[in-house]
Amino acid sequence: GAGVSQTPSNKVTEKGKYVELRCDPISGHTALYWYRQSLGQGPEFLIYFQGTGAADDSGLPNDRFFAVRPEGSVSTLKIQRTERGDSAVYLCASSGGGTGELFFGEGSRLTVL
């Protein structure tokens, strides 16, 4: 497809489990962002990739969160030892062409029981 694709769209897991969320950005976009959106809140920045490297990971809340983008395209957000407070919609966005516009996917809704 032409847009940002995120999988899974919904993930229910138990406290303490490990989860992976995948993002496939728009083809050719070099910049990729992960945001987290809690109910009734605006998107909260987690990490930003330029190419394969994490240019800014200052938004990751703690060391249970990690993200990779090994080939400069698809990215995976990894959450270890999930906690109930991790429940949120995880949004991925990509950008390219220098316009500054972020194109968001529909998000992955994570529920930790």
Add this chain to the structure above:
Amino acid sequence: QQQVKQSPQSLIVQKGGISIINCAYENTAFDYFPWYQQFPGKGPALLIAIRPDVSEKKEGRFTISFNKSAKQFSLHIMDSQPGDSATYFCAAVAGYSTLTFGKGTMLLVSP
């Protein structure tokens, strides 16, 4: 620390009316101010954006007003329609840093 403050939290407007959403910021290094629109179950999508060298930008029924001295900017939706019912986020960015979003305004346009 909330860098972009948005109000109101929710807004109900009659069809054909004007919807106004306000945002304020503190960081004078911000140089790009977009507004995003989000429908339920979807990701945010860019609606309109402004840079601080102009005081107003209009695209169709949507207008951004920008007051640099007051560090405030607002979104005006003219002739509001039921299809405009969504959550609106203001945002700001400084240079090549990442977008900081407001908390959002849930707009309901009644038929």
